[in-house]
Amino acid sequence: MREHLADALNTATQNQDKRRISTLRLIKAAIKDRDVANRNAGRDPVSDDEVLHILAKMIKQRIESAKDYEDRGRLELAEQEREEIAVIRDLLPPQLDSGEMEQACRQVVEETDSKGLRDVGRCMNALKERFPGTLDIGKASTVVKGLLR
Known part of the structure; x- marks a missing residue:
C-alpha cells in the first residue's frame, strides 16, 4: 500500500x-x-x-x-x-459487488451465530475487520438486518 x-x-x-x-x-x-x-x-x-x-x-x-x-x-x-x-x-481495492456482499454477510451471520437484530453490531464489526475498504458498510448493514429479522 x-x-x-x-x-x-x-x-x-x-x-x-x-x-x-x-x-x-x-x-x-x-x-x-x-x-x-x-x-x-x-x-x-x-x-x-x-x-x-x-x-x-x-x-x-x-x-x-x-x-x-x-x-x-x-x-x-x-x-x-x-x-x-x-x-x-x-x-482502495475494488468494491464487492452485491452478490459477493450478500454472501459475505451470510457467512458472518453464521460464523458469529447471530440470531436477532441485537447482534447486528457484532456482525458489522466482523465485516469491517474482514473487508476494510472493499465493502459498502451502509449497504451491508441493510443486508445483515434483513438476514437477522
Missing part, C-alpha cells in the same frame, strides 16, 4: 494535479501519525489492513463534511470534499 501511495504521489506531482497531490499528502500524514502512535505504544508499524481502515475513515469524514457544506450552501467546498473522496477511492 505504501509503495502504491508513493507511486500515486509521484504521478500526481508529474501531472501537477494539485487536488490529488494535497489529498495524497494528507493520507501519508495520517499514516505517519498512526505509525508514530503505534511506535509510542510499542506496536508494529501500520499494516496494509490498517491503511485500508484509515482510508475508509477518511472517506466517511469527507462524506459527512460534504453533506454539512451542502446544508450550509457551500457547494464549492462540498465539491472539493467529493474530489478528495474520489482520490481516496482510487487507492
Whole structure:
C-alpha cells in the first residue's frame, strides 16, 4: 500500500494535479501519525489492513463534511470534499459487488451465530475487520438486518 501511495504521489506531482497531490499528502500524514502512535505504544508499524481502515475513515469524514457544506450552501467546498473522496477511492481495492456482499454477510451471520437484530453490531464489526475498504458498510448493514429479522 505504501509503495502504491508513493507511486500515486509521484504521478500526481508529474501531472501537477494539485487536488490529488494535497489529498495524497494528507493520507501519508495520517499514516505517519498512526505509525508514530503505534511506535509510542510499542506496536508494529501500520499494516496494509490498517491503511485500508484509515482510508475508509477518511472517506466517511469527507462524506459527512460534504453533506454539512451542502446544508450550509457551500457547494464549492462540498465539491472539493467529493474530489478528495474520489482520490481516496482510487487507492482502495475494488468494491464487492452485491452478490459477493450478500454472501459475505451470510457467512458472518453464521460464523458469529447471530440470531436477532441485537447482534447486528457484532456482525458489522466482523465485516469491517474482514473487508476494510472493499465493502459498502451502509449497504451491508441493510443486508445483515434483513438476514437477522
